Amino acid sequence: MSGGQRRLAHFGQKLLGRRYGSRYRFTTGNDVRLFSSGDAYFAALIARIDAASRIVTLETYIFADDAAAHAVSAALLRAAARGVHVRVITDGIGTARLPIFDEWLAAGIEHRIYNPHLFGRFGFSRTHRKLAAIDDTYAYCGGINIVDDYDQNGVRLPHPRWDFAVELCGPVVADVRVAFDLQWRRIRLGHRPKPAPDAQNANAEAVTDQFVRARRRVRSGDMRTAGDPSVAFVARDNIVNRRAIEKAYLTAIGQARGEVLLANPYFMPGRKLRRALIFAAQRGVDVRLVIGRKEFPILDYAVPFLYRSLLRAGVKIAEYERTMLHGKVAVVDSNWGTVGSSNLDALSLVLNNEANVVLVLHRELDQLRGAILAAFAGSRAIDAAHYEARPLSEQFLSWIAYQSYRALMKLLTVGGYD
Structure with missing residues (x-):
């Protein structure tokens, strides 16, 4: 084994041993x-709200003043009118x-605004999450704001925004x-209340073991019987679950053996995540990145x-320009995937409130x-030779832009961005 291979193996063992899960559970x-698409998502969300009998909660970064948002608002108003407790x-x-x-x-809907000013009592932090829960039966999580698929700051997009969300039941x-x-309580009290002991109390080693067992079964061609499909x-946040x-x-990239597919509109991760992608490519994993542009x-x-x-490590990169790429998604070895609101940049990874869903062994991973x-096939591939030339x-302009961004993010995250 070469020195480089030994370092890669050592890195993999470190990933296996670390407690990479925070307070979340599978x-x-x-x-x-x-x-x-937003159209399909809004139709499902409105149908669930219209069937709600007790509670509707919704959290979003953008609630627009357009037809799509008005339809969701109308459903919230109908729910409140029949006595459902609605909070936004x-x-x-x-x-x-x-x-x-x-x-x-006027309708009795409770509404709270997270950090009403650019710099408020939560600093520069935003709530960038896109969540909903209805009657403790259905929940939604993803990257889709309450806004028309074709609207981008008043400009009509040529095609619907490329984005994803999931409906959960269980x-x-x-x-x-x-x-x-x-x-909700944090906005009222100004700090993060302590969660109940059993609320989001994950055993990180068990989660890692589950993923490793699933990966081994997948390599033997037995993906669907590798274990029970699970969700986390x-x-x-900036208190308990900072990372x-x-x-x-x-965790997922460190365990990858065949393929890492990642799509994100704002790709500016810190060194750890960049190194994980590089090490994966160097050990023979097919790593493909789809990166959004022009926002x-x-x-x-x-x-x-x-x-x-x-590129030097063998990562394949493509820039998506057909429409606005807004989805924050990834699939690893066809058995692990994530959908959510978190960009891979300093604001999402270090500062903003975000929410993702992790899927293991679910059929939806194929889709x-x-x-x-x-999206990768329909994007502009970055050729290494042309890039170097x-x-x-x-x-120089790219270097200046990167250094400026990095300095600004260091300032905003109080040194948290690496």
């Missing part, structure tokens, strides 16, 4: 439904002060409700600065894997 017996959390920057807020108040719904209730709801989502990614110019210049080390592969002026 549960079995959950039904999962994957949505790849919106973000103070992501969502403008809308006229419907007054309608909600034990995991309780964990979504716990996360919402904690956030993973929420990050929860990042650690979930690190924030500084990222369009800064992100390519990271390509050199990734998600196919969507990522199709870029004009010096372009390389």
